[in-house]
Amino acid sequence: xxxxxxxxIIQKKTINAENSKIILGFPEVGLVGTIASMFLVETLKMExxxxxxSPLFPPLIILHKGKPSFPVRIYSHDKxxxxxxxxxxxxxxxxxxxxxxxNWAKENKADIILMIGGLPVPNRMDLETPEVFAAVCGEKxxxxxxxxxxxxxxxxxxxxxxxxxxxxxxxxxxNALLLSAQAFARYPDPGAAASVxxxxxxxxxxxxxxxxxxxxxxxxxxxxxxxxxxxSQTMARMGKSQEHGIPPMMYV
Numbered sequence: 001x002x003x004x005x006x007x008x009i010i011q012k013k014t015i016n017a018e019n020s021k022i023i024l025g026f027p028e029v030g031l032v033g034t035i036a037s038m039f040l041v042e043t044l045k046m047e048x049x050x051x052x053x054s055p056l057f058p059p060l061i062i063l064h065k066g067k068p069s070f071p072v073r074i075y076s077h078d079k080x081x082x083x084x085x086x087x088x089x090x091x092x093x094x095x096x097x098x099x100x101x102x103n104w105a106k107e108n109k110a111d112i113i114l115m116i117g118g119l120p121v122p123n124r125m126d127l128e129t130p131e132v133f134a135a136v137c138g139e140k141x142x143x144x145x146x147x148x149x150x151x152x153x154x155x156x157x158x159x160x161x162x163x164x165x166x167x168x169x170x171x172x173x174x175n176a177l178l179l180s181a182q183a184f185a186r187y188p189d190p191g192a193a194a195s196v197x198x199x200x201x202x203x204x205x206x207x208x209x210x211x212x213x214x215x216x217x218x219x220x221x222x223x224x225x226x227x228x229x230x231x232s233q234t235m236a237r238m239g240k241s242q243e244h245g246i247p248p249m250m251y252v
Contacts, residue, residue, distance in 0.1 A: 007054040007093070007100045009074070015049055017108035020079040021204060024101070026161050027088045029118030030183030031224055035193035036116045036200070037084040039213050044206065046075035046082060052100070056093035062086050072097075080204055081110075088230055089161040098161065102168035112140050112175040114203065115162045116196050118183030130182035130192045132199050137166055138175030145177070148202055153180070177203075186232045188224040190217040 025037025040046065051070035061068040071087040089097060105113055119133055134150040135158065136142050145152055158166060162178055169176040179199055183192035194210040201208035 007052055007056065007096045009050055009100065009104060010053055010070075011050040013047075013049045015074070015076070015081075015108075017081055017105065017110045020081050020108070020110050022101075022105050022110050022113045023080065023082040023200070024113065024115045024162070024165065025082065026085045026115075026117075027227055028160055028162070029120050029185055030181075030187065030189030030192050031228055032118035032181055032183050032189060032192045032196060033116035034084070034086070034224065034227065035188060035190050035213075035220060036196050037082055039193065039197060040082060040200070040208075041075050041084065043208060043212075044077045044080070046077040046080075048073055049076045049081075050074040052083075052097065054093060054096070056090060056096060058087060058090065060087070079111075080206075086227070088227075088233075094161045094164045098164035098168045102165060102172050102174055106172055106174050110174075112138070112144075112177060113165065113169060114200070115165065115176065115178040116193075116200075117162055117178055117180045118185075118189060118192055119180040120185035121182045124182060124184050124189070124192075127182055130189075130195045132179050132181045132195050135166070135178040135180070136176070137169045138173070140175040141177040144203060148199065150179075150199065153178075186228065188221045188228050190214065190220050 023037065023040065025033035027034045051074060052072040053070060057071065060071060062071050072083065072085045075082040075084060083101065132150060133153050134145045135153045136145055166176060166178070179196050181192035181195040183189040190213055194213050197208050197210050197213065
């Protein structure tokens with residue numbers, strides 16, 4: 001690894017992402033992406049096949065069951081790949097990481113990139129089932145949104161790693177779809193993650209029962225509060241609070 005801006009993909013096993021769907025789960029609003037991704041890894045028994053390494057990431061290792069893991073990892077199951085980050089993506093790493101992911105998807109002729117996020121709403125406490133909104137890039141993404149009748153984000157602003165990835169996808173002619181569930185801005189939100197998983201189950205054509213996720217909601221809120229704290233600090237530095245400046249009811 002040479003150069004301070006280099007991001008490498010280290011393969012633990014041979015990766016063939018042709019015609020696959022690549023899911024991205026990064027920490028941001030409500031940790032929706034992180035929670036949903038952790039649930040997918042566990043439920044689908046996804047296998048870790050690689051990880052991202054870069055001097056742009058903080059010098060840390062995640063311990064799982066006593067074994068060290070890199071914080072940004074790649075999992076696979078059939079023709080589904082998932083890139084899960086257990087750290088907020090540092091601002092300096094966003095553009096290099098985005099370019100790496102999108103180039104990798106294009107070189108491997110992946111079908112589409114699916115991003116999982118949260119949409120902060122002030123009335124989250126009043127919502128029993130958070131609604132999911134979509135931002136799209138490309139014809140395949142448009143067709144998915146049309147078929148599943150997901151409300152599109154027509155106006156507003158995106159900030160952070162998903163915004164950088166959207167720019168790369170647009171420039172590289174790669175299909176991308178961001179699924180954002182209404183969520184608490186600064187609290188881990190398993191309920192919002194469950195809403196996104198319900199949509200993902202239809203896109204991926206796999207049976208995903210969200211009941212176990214909802215049953216573990218309180219455990220996840222406690223377990224992930226430290227990650228939420230550091231994520232909130234990173235989002236504040238990026239101006240994430242200004243994202244989606246137009247109320248969700250106007251995204252129709």
